[in-house]
Amino acid sequence: MANWLRISSRTVANHIKKRMNKGFMGGAVHVNQSSGLWWGLNRGGPVSDRNGRHIDPLAWNRATFLCVQRFKSTLAEKQHDSFLSSDSDDDNQSVDFPGGKVSYTSEMSFISESSQTRVPCYRVLDDDGDLISDCDFQQVRKEVAVKMYSNMVTLQIMDNIFYEAQRQGRISFYLTSAGEEAISIASAAALSEQDIILPQYREPGVLLWRGFTLQEFADQCFGNKADYGKGRQMPIHYGSKKHNFFTISSPIATQLPQAAGIAYSLKMDNKEACVVSYIGDGGTSEGDFHAGLNFAAVMEAPVIFFCRNNGWAISTNVSEQFRSDGIVVKGRAYGIRSIRVDGNDALAVYSAVSAAREMAINEQRPILIEALTYRVGHHSTSDDSTKYRQLDEIVYWKKARNPVNRFRNWVQNIGWWSEQQETQLRNSVRKQLLEAIQVAEKTEKPPLSELFTDVYDHPPSNLEEQEKHLRETVTRHPKDYPSDISV
Amino acid sequence: MGFRNIIGRRLGLGLVRRRKPFSTATCDGDGNGNAKSINLYSAINQALHIALETDNRAFVFGEDVSFGGVFRCTTGLADRFGKARVFNTPLCEQGIVGFGIGLAAMGNRAIAEIQFADYIYPAFDQIVNEAAKFRYRSGNQFNCGGLTIRAPYGAVGHGGHYHSQSPEAFFCHVPGIKVVIPRSPRQAKGLLLSCIRDPNPVVFFEPKWLYRLAVEEVPEHDYMLPLSEAEVIRQGSDITLVGWGAQLSVMEQACNEAEKDGISCELIDLKTLLPWDKETVEASVRKTGRVLISHEAPVTGGFGAEISASIVERCFLRLEAPVARVCGLDTPFPLVFEPFYMPTKNKILDAIKATVNY
Numbered sequence: 001m002a003n004w005l006r007i008s009s010r011t012v013a014n015h016i017k018k019r020m021n022k023g024f025m026g027g028a029v030h031v032n033q034s035s036g037l038w039w040g041l042n043r044g045g046p047v048s049d050r051n052g053r054h055i056d057p058l059a060w061n062r063a064t065f066l067c068v069q070r071f072k073s074t075l076a077e078k079q080h081d082s083f084l085s086s087d088s089d090d091d092n093q094s095v096d097f098p099g100g101k102v103s104y105t106s107e108m109s110f111i112s113e114s115s116q117t118r119v120p121c122y123r124v125l126d127d128d129g130d131l132i133s134d135c136d137f138q139q140v141r142k143e144v145a146v147k148m149y150s151n152m153v154t155l156q157i158m159d160n161i162f163y164e165a166q167r168q169g170r171i172s173f174y175l176t177s178a179g180e181e182a183i184s185i186a187s188a189a190a191l192s193e194q195d196i197i198l199p200q201y202r203e204p205g206v207l208l209w210r211g212f213t214l215q216e217f218a219d220q221c222f223g224n225k226a227d228y229g230k231g232r233q234m235p236i237h238y239g240s241k242k243h244n245f246f247t248i249s250s251p252i253a254t255q256l257p258q259a260a261g262i263a264y265s266l267k268m269d270n271k272e273a274c275v276v277s278y279i280g281d282g283g284t285s286e287g288d289f290h291a292g293l294n295f296a297a298v299m300e301a302p303v304i305f306f307c308r309n310n311g312w313a314i315s316t317n318v319s320e321q322f323r324s325d326g327i328v329v330k331g332r333a334y335g336i337r338s339i340r341v342d343g344n345d346a347l348a349v350y351s352a353v354s355a356a357r358e359m360a361i362n363e364q365r366p367i368l369i370e371a372l373t374y375r376v377g378h379h380s381t382s383d384d385s386t387k388y389r390q391l392d393e394i395v396y397w398k399k400a401r402n403p404v405n406r407f408r409n410w411v412q413n414i415g416w417w418s419e420q421q422e423t424q425l426r427n428s429v430r431k432q433l434l435e436a437i438q439v440a441e442k443t444e445k446p447p448l449s450e451l452f453t454d455v456y457d458h459p460p461s462n463l464e465e466q467e468k469h470l471r472e473t474v475t476r477h478p479k480d481y482p483s484d485i486s487v
Numbered sequence: 488m489g490f491r492n493i494i495g496r497r498l499g500l501g502l503v504r505r506r507k508p509f510s511t512a513t514c515d516g517d518g519n520g521n522a523k524s525i526n527l528y529s530a531i532n533q534a535l536h537i538a539l540e541t542d543n544r545a546f547v548f549g550e551d552v553s554f555g556g557v558f559r560c561t562t563g564l565a566d567r568f569g570k571a572r573v574f575n576t577p578l579c580e581q582g583i584v585g586f587g588i589g590l591a592a593m594g595n596r597a598i599a600e601i602q603f604a605d606y607i608y609p610a611f612d613q614i615v616n617e618a619a620k621f622r623y624r625s626g627n628q629f630n631c632g633g634l635t636i637r638a639p640y641g642a643v644g645h646g647g648h649y650h651s652q653s654p655e656a657f658f659c660h661v662p663g664i665k666v667v668i669p670r671s672p673r674q675a676k677g678l679l680l681s682c683i684r685d686p687n688p689v690v691f692f693e694p695k696w697l698y699r700l701a702v703e704e705v706p707e708h709d710y711m712l713p714l715s716e717a718e719v720i721r722q723g724s725d726i727t728l729v730g731w732g733a734q735l736s737v738m739e740q741a742c743n744e745a746e747k748d749g750i751s752c753e754l755i756d757l758k759t760l761l762p763w764d765k766e767t768v769e770a771s772v773r774k775t776g777r778v779l780i781s782h783e784a785p786v787t788g789g790f791g792a793e794i795s796a797s798i799v800e801r802c803f804l805r806l807e808a809p810v811a812r813v814c815g816l817d818t819p820f821p822l823v824f825e826p827f828y829m830p831t832k833n834k835i836l837d838a839i840k841a842t843v844n845y
Contacts, residue, residue, distance in 0.1 A: 261589020
């Protein structure tokens with residue numbers, strides 16, 4: 001009861017401020033132009049104080065006159081604590097509930113559905129590929145940079161040629177990474193070979209980085225007997241144990257809770273490794289996204305959840321996918337440290353993933369990375385995206401916001417890459433790939449017996465019966481069956 | 488070796504339905520060593536203790552497993568093996584199974600508990616699309632064989648829609664997983680240990696009605712019972728009855744009464760529903776010429792339909808009568824109407840007589 005009488009000077013200031021405050025942003029703030037044309041929410045641009053430092057207006061609103069401005073740091077923000085702490089309450093009391101102490105407040109206020117500013121996007125290279133001065137980034141060695149760039153080019157060429165192969169009817173399906181080359185290559189470059197990858201399906205660049213050959217890619221796409229998957233799945237459903245790359249499955253987001261389990265295993269083994277699981281913007285709407293992040297947080301599992309927010313889930317734009325400020329803000333809901341990064345900036349992706357990896361392993365916690373990017377290609381060979389988006393939008397991103405061009409500028413300017421190398425590389429990759437495709441096309445399919453193996457560790461009697469019966473049928477009606485599968 | 492039956496009675500309700508828990512009529516072969524009279528949840532608890540003792544890569548997790556679980560199956564595990572290996576998970580079945588798949592994919596024994604089989608459906612995608620296909624789709628580069636999902640299933644007298652379901656049929660339609668259902672404490676311990684150690688993902692349904700009420704001599708040592716082997720638990724010559732789990736005790740009572748009318752019944756416990764032991768059932772039907780299948784799950788699309796179709800395919804000319812199914816009704820599992828819904832001893836007895844007199 002005596003608390004009622006103990007009104008702090010802060011409280012007084014608060015009361016006065018409230019009466020004077022005529023809206024969300026009073027006084028010393030100005031708006032900067034936001035850069036980029038990000039689709040989705042854009043509520044009026046960033047807010048900063050008279051010193052040019054960004055402010056979360058919500059925190060500012062809560063702060064008293066006497067309170068210091070909140071700064072965004074590159075590491076974990078402590079804003080969380082001040083938000084819930086006694087700055088804004090009337091009697092400075094914390095009360096216990098299951099789940100910990102909270103302060104009371106007599107001011108009824110709802111947390112805004114969004115921040116006044118969107119979470120800013122970390123980048124290191126400007127649109128032309130020049131290093132932004134005074135930026136925070138992880139330096140990349142020449143061999144790594146050159147390999148990154150070469151892989152991005154290889155991925156581009158691979159995508160073009162396989163896409164064409166599908167159009168020609170040589171493979172049944174394909175999915176490109178066009179526009180997202182920096183994401184898969186640069187993220188892979190920041191990891192170690194022991195880190196375990198749980199892909200969605202638009203990350204073959206990670207496999208490429210790790211040494212999966214063009215022949216191995218082609219073999220899976222053709223489903224021949226050299227395919228590690230034994231011809232069982234559609235093209236692009238790669239998997240490679242030796243590269244610590246778990247086999248892709250079509251259902252969206254199922255890999256996320258699995259990633260938490262795998263990471264927990266690494267944790268139990270005290271391994272110097274983490275799991276990196278990829279997901280698109282659309283996939284974050286799935287229940288498994290919630291399950292995966294929540295489990296990883298509770299189990300304190302070393303997973304990096306890497307979200308490729310490319311603006312489109314087939315034909316569904318992000319404005320129809322969620323009402324939040326993208327994905328990065330969801331991390332906090334799970335108690336997960338998060339960052340938003342420019343997915344088309346290879347160096348930024350590299351830096352962010354390096355840092356995330358260190359935190360994940362050293363602190364045994366999950367990290368969420370949202371990489372903003374654009375899906376230049378159609379969703380897959382079964383899609384024609386001009387049916388639901390403007391052609392000039394696609395062309396703009398392909399030309400003016402191309403991650404490969406941008407990184408090329410950087411490696412060239414720094415003297416690590418030349419036009420000559422460019423030509424050589426493109427010719428060589430093209431040639432190798434066309435050869436690989438030819439070989440893959442000619443390689444026979446897996447034998448019929450592989451239809452029945454691996455359902456279980458050993459085929460049960462019903463499968464043995466079915467195989468026997470099927471073989472009799474094939475003998476009776478050979479014309480019903482493809483001739484390139486040996487019986 | 489003699490076995491004790493304990494008659495269970497439900498307390499506090501006007502209508503008392505006697506469901507005698509099943510006694511194993513045949514020995515599991517391990518006639519040696521110490522055996523104690525324990526109930527089903529204790530037998531399962533023993534199996535879990537042994538599983539974690541014998542494999543330090545074994546983990547038990549799920550909602551509320553840490554304090555012992557809502558059915559006490561996980562009592563003592565957290566204290567003994569520590570919270571890194573025995574732990575509560577958030578309330579999220581798709582997360583529990585997905586997490587379990589990941590753990591298992593790294594070579595661990597992931598023993599996941601789903602609190603009631605009625606709540607397994609959010610995990611259906613992970614089970615069907617992921618666990619069941621994990622090995623196959625990867626060309627055997629990866630597998631999650633170390634995954635075992637345990638869930639209490641079946642009528643309990645007052646469970647209504649969401650604490651009584653028998654969802655086994657959904658899972659029997661999924662190549663790549665195994666489905667196992669024990670009928671008694673001794674069976675449960677041996678089968679569960681086999682499931683945990685089997686290199687394939689398994690769904691293990693535990694008849695919750697029997698958790699406390701079924702009491703049996705259970706050897707204290709580590710033993711395993713084979714999967715995909717059905718067991719003839721009562722020899723007979725006039726009709727073959729096929730069932731699993733708690734229903735077998737009801738079927739046994741029907742068999743006893745039929746015997747008084749001179750009908751000799753052969754009773755088979757399928758034990759593993761996927762992959763199921765057609766040979767044993769077929770051999771029995773060749774002997775008797777008649778078959779009756781009984782399960783609590785609704786009759787339409789229930790697993791009885793698969794058994795019936797298979798037997799008709801294989802034994803058509805031997806059959807003296809149509810295959811009979813005595814099952815739950817095609818309704819959600821009702822509360823006050825449970826006694827009407829259930830495949831009771833008398834329904835089974837009526838069907839036995841009708842089949843024999845066909």
